[in-house]
Amino acid sequence: MSGVAGIVDLAGGPVERAQLERMAAWLVRRGPHGLSCWCQGTVGLAHALLRVLPVDRQQPLTLDGTVWIVADARLDGRRDLVGALQSHGRSCSLATSDAELLLHAYAVWGLDGVQHLLGDFAFALWDSRQQRLFCARDHFGVRPFYYAFAGDQFLFASHPDPLLAEPGVDGSLYEPALADFLALGFNHEQERTAHAGVFRLAPAHLLVVEGGRVETRPYWELPTEPSEPPASWRDAIAQFLWLFEQAVADRLRGERAAVLMSGGLDSSAVAAMAVRVLRQRGSGLLTAHVAAYEELIPYHEHHYARRVAEALELPLQVFRLDDYRLMEHWNCPEFREPEPERVRIFDRRLADTLGHPPAGTVVLTGQGSDGLFSSLRLRHCRELVRQGRWGQLASDLGRYLLSPGRWRRLYLRVHWERFRGRLSDARPFPDWLNPALERRLELRQRYQEKIRPQYTAPRGVLRPEAYWLLRSPVWQTLFEEAAPECAGVAIEPAHPFFDLRLVRFVMGLPALPWCADKELLRRAMKGLLPDEVRLRRKTPVAADYLGAHLERDPRPWLELFRAEPGLDHFVDVERARQALEQCEPWATVVHLRPFMLNFWMKWDAVFLETHRKEVVRV
Numbered sequence: 001m002s003g004v005a006g007i008v009d010l011a012g013g014p015v016e017r018a019q020l021e022r023m024a025a026w027l028v029r030r031g032p033h034g035l036s037c038w039c040q041g042t043v044g045l046a047h048a049l050l051r052v053l054p055v056d057r058q059q060p061l062t063l064d065g066t067v068w069i070v071a072d073a074r075l076d077g078r079r080d081l082v083g084a085l086q087s088h089g090r091s092c093s094l095a096t097s098d099a100e101l102l103l104h105a106y107a108v109w110g111l112d113g114v115q116h117l118l119g120d121f122a123f124a125l126w127d128s129r130q131q132r133l134f135c136a137r138d139h140f141g142v143r144p145f146y147y148a149f150a151g152d153q154f155l156f157a158s159h160p161d162p163l164l165a166e167p168g169v170d171g172s173l174y175e176p177a178l179a180d181f182l183a184l185g186f187n188h189e190q191e192r193t194a195h196a197g198v199f200r201l202a203p204a205h206l207l208v209v210e211g212g213r214v215e216t217r218p219y220w221e222l223p224t225e226p227s228e229p230p231a232s233w234r235d236a237i238a239q240f241l242w243l244f245e246q247a248v249a250d251r252l253r254g255e256r257a258a259v260l261m262s263g264g265l266d267s268s269a270v271a272a273m274a275v276r277v278l279r280q281r282g283s284g285l286l287t288a289h290v291a292a293y294e295e296l297i298p299y300h301e302h303h304y305a306r307r308v309a310e311a312l313e314l315p316l317q318v319f320r321l322d323d324y325r326l327m328e329h330w331n332c333p334e335f336r337e338p339e340p341e342r343v344r345i346f347d348r349r350l351a352d353t354l355g356h357p358p359a360g361t362v363v364l365t366g367q368g369s370d371g372l373f374s375s376l377r378l379r380h381c382r383e384l385v386r387q388g389r390w391g392q393l394a395s396d397l398g399r400y401l402l403s404p405g406r407w408r409r410l411y412l413r414v415h416w417e418r419f420r421g422r423l424s425d426a427r428p429f430p431d432w433l434n435p436a437l438e439r440r441l442e443l444r445q446r447y448q449e450k451i452r453p454q455y456t457a458p459r460g461v462l463r464p465e466a467y468w469l470l471r472s473p474v475w476q477t478l479f480e481e482a483a484p485e486c487a488g489v490a491i492e493p494a495h496p497f498f499d500l501r502l503v504r505f506v507m508g509l510p511a512l513p514w515c516a517d518k519e520l521l522r523r524a525m526k527g528l529l530p531d532e533v534r535l536r537r538k539t540p541v542a543a544d545y546l547g548a549h550l551e552r553d554p555r556p557w558l559e560l561f562r563a564e565p566g567l568d569h570f571v572d573v574e575r576a577r578q579a580l581e582q583c584e585p586w587a588t589v590v591h592l593r594p595f596m597l598n599f600w601m602k603w604d605a606v607f608l609e610t611h612r613k614e615v616v617r618v
Helices: 019-023 078-087 098-116 160-164 176-186 235-250 265-281 303-314 377-386 390-399 410-419 435-439 444-451 462-468 474-481 500-505 511-524 545-552 574-583 585-592 591-612
Strands: 002-009 035-038 043-048 067-075 119-127 130-139 148-151 153-157 198-199 205-210 213-218 256-261 283-292 316-320 359-366 493-495
Touching: 002 019, 002 067, 019 035, 019 043, 035 176, 043 067, 043 119, 067 098, 078 098, 098 119, 098 205, 119 148, 119 283, 130 574, 160 198, 160 591, 176 591, 198 359, 235 359, 235 500, 256 303, 256 591, 265 283, 265 303, 265 359, 283 303, 303 316, 359 474, 377 390, 377 444, 377 511, 390 511, 390 591, 435 444, 444 545, 462 500, 500 511, 545 585, 574 585, 574 591, 585 591
Parallel strands: 256 283, 256 359, 283 316, 359 493
Antiparallel strands: 002 043, 002 153, 035 043, 067 119, 119 130, 130 205, 148 153, 148 198, 205 213
């Protein structure tokens, strides 16, 4: 994971190198192995290098002196890509860097080259012959790409700060994004940020700057057509394992990697496959890390993580969440994030569990599996009934009910409690929102629409719930939390369950018998994971963990709380105080949001006032 930045003067004026170098300096946390800038007339490109492989080269790069690129990229399926490029006469090999492969792809296919790419990437390519800037972001938005306008200049960067530090960029707060955070927990607008003048390039979108105009458009959508279902469990497992192995292997390109394990099935499966890949290679160091409660709440993930680590012969480091103090960094400006964030117990001290590795360590996660395998069994059965496919219904239900450990994982008590209205995943709608803001943005209606998803999807999608979840804007927040700026150490997060090849395969499978309760993943892991983990029930962290922290921890941040100018535009501060003092533990996560927003506003204002002459606030 590297950092990129750049400037294009839309009016045809020259780019000043000093301005470009000023923007590049903000990227050092993303790329500690070197900064480089290149300017030519109306354009300037900057790059901060994070070297994961010896082949990784300082950028900007060019192959012919006419087309230049800066990229934050890790390409998958390189063998197929290189073969396709060589068939078009390009001189490249498996040793060619990802950035150079992107240049070759552009030379062969132009803007359509993005259709031939797999992996995580955000890049900007300047074609001096066409006087065109071509930018693109990967299919799920794993790598960030922000842009802004300052007068006649188009600016872009891997982080908002290089843009916000430029005086011509509008740094005022974008009201709907902050209202979404307060009412829903995160910003639901994929192309907007917390600042009015800073935009995101949405996942699976490209951006072209040409002739003084800026255009964005999508280049890919989630697959909607069902695939031919595997003929047997053996075929399904073999195909899944092959794709899963490719997904993990392509993310283990360095000599050192870590895996963040929770003790659950998803991250444990990633760890098992990573061990398998490295043993086949005969080289590479892998360590496992778990963040878990041992005393504060009855949540024993560390026990299951240890069982997996023992079975895989992996060194394991445990980060005790019990030692965390709620909001312990409330008064530290260096912990300011690009946007207001939810309370994260991991925080930046999670870097300690990585053993302060050298920059460039790949960190594997199990993120994405819940969405990828998401399935509603009742919906599937209703559809078969509607089609009159009674034989298929009986076959699917039989294979589902007879799977190993099924009767322990029917979650009957959970379903009964939900039926009686005693259990709900929905958070309360906050009554401390500014009434005028609530009415103007119709937040109550928006809340109802978002917390009760209809799982709408194009015709032909077998599992609309998976389609809906994989397209959720929440991934923007989760990916940003794993970025080097938030983790506090230069790492390269990698998420195998977001591998496009794996997604295409699993999205083409029906709920039963393959996806319900992740049945395919459970069966594929037989012999690779202990059955104690492979067949265990899904046990999400207790909903009241924040409440437990709030009850135990001292609250200097609350006692010394002072509302920032403009907070009352969003929140009735006194009601927010009362709500936090009186709420049930499970609702703590909602009623902490006004205080999280206040701290973010405080350090955001300090940042802007420090780096700009004029600051416009709400």
